[in-house]
Amino acid sequence: MRAVLRLLPLSLFLACSLAAAQSAPPPGPGPMGPDPTGHVPMGPGHVPSPAELATLPGLSTAQQQQLRQLLIQRRDAHEALRQREQAARDKIDTDSASRIRSLLGEKEYVRYAEWSLHRGPHGHAGPPGGDASLLPPDLDGDNPAPAGGSAGSH
Numbered sequence: 173m174r175a176v177l178r179l180l181p182l183s184l185f186l187a188c189s190l191a192a193a194q195s196a197p198p199p200g201p202g203p204m205g206p207d208p209t210g211h212v213p214m215g216p217g218h219v220p221s222p223a224e225l226a227t228l229p230g231l232s233t234a235q236q237q238q239l240r241q242l243l244i245q246r247r248d249a250h251e252a253l254r255q256r257e258q259a260a261r262d263k264i265d266t267d268s269a270s271r272i273r274s275l276l277g278e279k280e281y282v283r284y285a286e287w288s289l290h291r292g293p294h295g296h297a298g299p300p301g302g303d304a305s306l307l308p309p310d311l312d313g314d315n316p317a318p319a320g321g322s323a324g325s326h
Contacts, residue, residue: 217250219243 220243225236273281 217247219247 219240222236222240225231225240228236231239272284276284
């Protein structure tokens, strides 16, 4: 039982992460858009090699090196921002789980966490208005699953 309780915040976090990943916009040409010849750049995280930059007409070797340094700085700044945002999301999830646990108590928190996981990444569990048969059974047996259906079927 304790192992289940320890895994619930992680399970909630994973469900939220999955939902966020599924709702992310599809990858596109990047912030710079297509180049004048119609080619799509490799994206904001791609840093061209010195050999790739050597094929860019009109740039001196010094400009190629400086451009590469700027692109590396941009990539690193994006990565640092992504890590800070992820850390902030993790803290929000942990703090929220703690406040919900304090509000509901341990037994009801477990019930809520299971219910939340069964609802799926977009919160859809069934017909509008809710369906009590979609709630998971109680861990202690007070609320057994309804006959003729499983609690997580959609």
